[in-house]
Amino acid sequence: xxxxxxxxxxxxxDKVCCGVGCCKLEALELDPKSKDHVPVVVPxxxxxxxxxxxxxxxxxxxxxxxxxxxxxxxxxxxxLTDNSTxxxxxxxxxxxxxxxxxxxxxVFSAKVHHARELTKAGAEKRTYHFDLDVTDYPEESGTVDxxxxxxxxxxxxxxxxxxxxxxDLLGIxxxxxxxxxxxxxxxxxxxxxxxxxxxxxxxxTRRELxxxxxxxxxxPPSKPLFRVLAEYAHAPNEKKILQYLASAQGQAxxxxxxxxPHLTIPQIxxxxxxxxxxxxxxxxxxxxxxxxxxxxxxxxxxxCQRDGSGCRRIIExxxxxxETPNWRGGPRKGVGSGFMxxxxxxxxxxxxxxxxPLTLDLRVPMFRGLMANPLAREFCMDGPMMLIGxxxxxxxxxxxxxxxxxxxxxxxxxxxxxxxxxxLLDEIYSGDWGxxxxxxxxxxxxxxxxxxxxxxxxxxxxxxxWFLLNALDGRxxxxxxxxGMGEGVERAIxxxxxxxxxxNGEEAWGFLEGKKKEGVYIAxxx
Numbered sequence: 001x002x003x004x005x006x007x008x009x010x011x012x013x014d015k016v017c018c019g020v021g022c023c024k025l026e027a028l029e030l031d032p033k034s035k036d037h038v039p040v041v042v043p044x045x046x047x048x049x050x051x052x053x054x055x056x057x058x059x060x061x062x063x064x065x066x067x068x069x070x071x072x073x074x075x076x077x078x079x080l081t082d083n084s085t086x087x088x089x090x091x092x093x094x095x096x097x098x099x100x101x102x103x104x105x106x107v108f109s110a111k112v113h114h115a116r117e118l119t120k121a122g123a124e125k126r127t128y129h130f131d132l133d134v135t136d137y138p139e140e141s142g143t144v145d146x147x148x149x150x151x152x153x154x155x156x157x158x159x160x161x162x163x164x165x166x167x168d169l170l171g172i173x174x175x176x177x178x179x180x181x182x183x184x185x186x187x188x189x190x191x192x193x194x195x196x197x198x199x200x201x202x203x204x205t206r207r208e209l210x211x212x213x214x215x216x217x218x219x220p221p222s223k224p225l226f227r228v229l230a231e232y233a234h235a236p237n238e239k240k241i242l243q244y245l246a247s248a249q250g251q252a253x254x255x256x257x258x259x260x261p262h263l264t265i266p267q268i269x270x271x272x273x274x275x276x277x278x279x280x281x282x283x284x285x286x287x288x289x290x291x292x293x294x295x296x297x298x299x300x301x302x303x304c305q306r307d308g309s310g311c312r313r314i315i316e317x318x319x320x321x322x323e324t325p326n327w328r329g330g331p332r333k334g335v336g337s338g339f340m341x342x343x344x345x346x347x348x349x350x351x352x353x354x355x356x357p358l359t360l361d362l363r364v365p366m367f368r369g370l371m372a373n374p375l376a377r378e379f380c381m382d383g384p385m386m387l388i389g390x391x392x393x394x395x396x397x398x399x400x401x402x403x404x405x406x407x408x409x410x411x412x413x414x415x416x417x418x419x420x421x422x423x424l425l426d427e428i429y430s431g432d433w434g435x436x437x438x439x440x441x442x443x444x445x446x447x448x449x450x451x452x453x454x455x456x457x458x459x460x461x462x463x464x465x466w467f468l469l470n471a472l473d474g475r476x477x478x479x480x481x482x483x484g485m486g487e488g489v490e491r492a493i494x495x496x497x498x499x500x501x502x503x504n505g506e507e508a509w510g511f512l513e514g515k516k517k518e519g520v521y522i523a524x525x526x
Contacts (some may be wrong), residue, residue, distance in 0.1 A: 015481070026065065026248040028056050041237045047270035050327035052260065052341070053241070053253050060240050066248035068227045074188070075280050077181045080203065086180055089205060094365050095155050095212040098202050101193040101291045102367040107155050112362035113314055113515050115347040118428040124421060127320045127392055127428050128344040129297070132364055135313045146300035146315055146368060148399045149375030155212065155290035155365040156339035162217065162266060163210045169269040171276050177207045190288050206279055215289040217264035218335055221257055224285040225268070228277050235274035235440030241270060262324045262332070265419030293369050294319055295479070295524075297395035297429070299402040318395040318428060319344075375477060378522045381407060386464065388454050388489055390419030393480025394428065396524075401433050401440070415464055416441040418484065419454035454480075455488035459495060466500040469493075469515055475522065476515075482525035493521070 006250035040058050042048060080086070100317050101107065113131040119446075134146070146152075167177055183191070185200045191213035194198075210216070223246045244250035245257070257263060269275070298316040321341050322334035322416065343364060347357040375396055381404065387397035397416060404410050409509035420427050423445055431437070443449075444457045458465055478489050490512065493511065497508040515521040 027252060028058060028249045035435065040240050042241070043235075043238055043271060043273070045270065045273065046414060047267050047327060048272070050261075050267065051257065051263070051271055054256065055241065055244065055253065058240065058244055058249075060236055060246070062240070062249070064243055064247035064249050067243055068223045068246040070227055070231055071224045071285055072186075074284050075183060075185045075190075075244070077183060077206075077280055080180055080182060083108045084180075084182065084203060089178065089180075089208060091178075091205065091208050091211055092160070093363055094123070096202075096204055096208050097159070098192050098195070098200075098204070099155060099212055100195050101153055101155060102369070103192075103195055103368065105138060105140065106365055107365045108134070108245065109363045110134055110137075110345060110366050112347055112357060112364060113312070114357065115344040117344065118318060119346065119426045123425040124339065125320050125323075125391070125426065127318055127426070128341060129225070129316065129318050129428075130340070130344065130364070131303075131314045131316055132366065133312050134315050137313075137368065144297065144368065147376050147379075148299050148301075148403045149373070149377075149379045149396050150300075151293045151295045151296065151369050151376075152315065152317065153293050153367045154336055154340070155291050155367075155371035156289075156336040157211045158214075158289065158335060159338065159342075160211075160217050162264075163207065165266045166210060166216060166269065167206075169273070169276070170282065172206065172278060172279060178205050178330040180205055183209070193288060193290065203354065209283060210279075213289055214283045214286040215335070216266065217262075217332065218289075219287045221263055221268060223302075224252065226254075228281050229268070229272055229275040230284050232277040232281070233272060233275035233414060235272075238272045238274050242275065243361055261327075264327075264332070267327050287439060289335070291367070291369070292334075294336075295396040296399055299406070300399070302402065302406070318392050318506075320392040373524060374522045375479065375524050378475065378477070378519050379403075379474070380475065383475060384413050384415075384468055384471055385475040385477060386415045386417065386468055388419075388458065388476065388478045388480075390415045390454055390485045391426075392428065393485070393524075394418045396479055397477065398429050398433055401435060405434050410435065411439045414440055415461065417444060417454050417457045417461075418442070419444045419446065419480070421446050421458075422448040424448065453488060454485060455492035458489055458492035462496045462500060463497045465493060469497070469520060471513075474520060476520065478521075478523040478525065480525060486523060486525035489523075 038059055040055065040060055069344060083200060095107055097106060099107060110132040111131045115128060115130050118127045118129050169418050180203055183202045183204050187197060187199050189195050189197050191209060226242050226245040230239050230246060233239040233242055294317045296315055297318045300315050303314045303316060304311045319337050319340040321337045323331035328331040343362055347362055350357045350360055380390060387400055389397055401414060418441060423443055442457050444452050444454050446453055468476050478486060494508045494512055496509050497503055498505065503511060512521060
């Protein structure tokens with residue numbers, strides 16, 4: 001199931017089952033005449049139990065059909081030659097130079113100028129603000145620049161402890177992990193992200209590839225992964241279960257894994273400890289570690305900090321920490337938000353101890369990303385607009401207000417609807433909009449106050465919404481979660497259209513679709 005509006009939006013895959021039972025068409029059936037059926041012995045460890053696999057009557061003798069073929073070897077490691085050029089690895093701070101998510105430009109190492117937590121202790125989700133120094137960001141051709149409503153891409157590494165655990169589980173000696181080798185690939189873009197599709201020979205280390213190039217915890221497991229693990233599993237019971245997950249008979253169990261609780265590569269390797277595939281075989285069936293995109297939370301044309309020697313160009317952004325349950329207990333943080341929180345906490349701890357964070361030389365690998373996304377593309381300097389955001393989705397609209405304030409009094413021209421859980425805990429950027437906020441902003445609390453959501457505020461402000469939908473230069477911007485907030489705002493606007501426009505439901509939805517195409521209703525949801 002695809003989430004989002006398409007176009008420039010970043011679509012996400014929602015883990016859902018189609019519901020028609022196709023995964024059970026070739027399920028194993030127990031022969032009622034069989035007297036010697038012995039179910040396969042499952043691995044006795046917490047990681048396997050956390051998978052909650054339903055193996056049915058699977059035994060070591062079960063016949064499996066349409067098992068996935070072993071994937072081809074598409075990469076290999078070879079030793080350096082005497083003529084090879086070595087390099088100084090920056091694996092703990094910056095990705096290798098061949099990682100090019102914004103070709104032909106390299107990833108930029110942005111210095112963290114300042115960081116602070118926007119939410120209060122007790123907030124359900126933690127949100128941090130960052131000031132990043134991009135004074136020395138290289139110029140690009142044309143008029144490309146950081147813009148209001150735009151987003152930057154952050155190349156976040158896998159956590160060091162996760163990488164080390166994978167090395168340990170695969171039995172890779174410590175002296176090998178940082179040894180420089182030649183990586184040979186037969187084709188494709190990996191490990192460059194968005195480089196050309198072609199064979200490559202690159203000098204790198206195994207740690208660089210696991211840290212910056214292979215996603216270890218964001219994607220559901222694939223059948224090629226289980227097939228490779230089956231090939232190298234020494235325990236017969238583990239091999240059979242892994243083969244089952246790569247077969248037609250195991251399709252239902254495989255779908256359960258993909259649509260159930262979040263799984264990670266270390267979790268799967270812990271569940272099947274006898275499988276220790278060579279590293280190049282494992283990473284060949286893993287997804288590429290992709291950049292994470294974050295909206296700018298200010299007007300990048302006016303932000304400037306003086307360090308005594310001149311004006312440094314600063315861009316600002318906000319990041320909310322994404323957490324899911326960990327099979328070992330407690331939360332597992334997202335790759336991007338977890339990395340950014342580690343950076344923020346280091347800077348905050350230094351500040352609390354009287355140390356200037358600038359002396360720590362904290363860095364965020366980033367590049368100028370989506371500067372033509374819907375928010376940036378449709379922002380205008382004049383005309384009335386309503387800005388609707390929940391959680392960290394409100395952040396880019398702070399930049400909208402800052403930019404509009406440069407040229408106009410925005411009272412009765414700009415309306416902000418900010419959805420939060422509790423204003424005492426998680427109202428971000430309170431008092432930081434550069435304007436008397438009660439004149440333009442409505443705070444909607446889902447757990448405090450009136451226990452309402454942003455879609456309720458849309459209905460309460462029906463007259464303004466109807467005016468904006470029909471004004472020659474009116475705009476309604478929406479930013480935040482697609483589920484709940486995004487869908488709820490659309491339904492609320494349809495209700496307004498039905499009431500104010502005297503239309504039926506089908507006509508109202510058609511009216512809204514027309515406003516989307518005209519650029520009157522602009523949503524950036526995830």
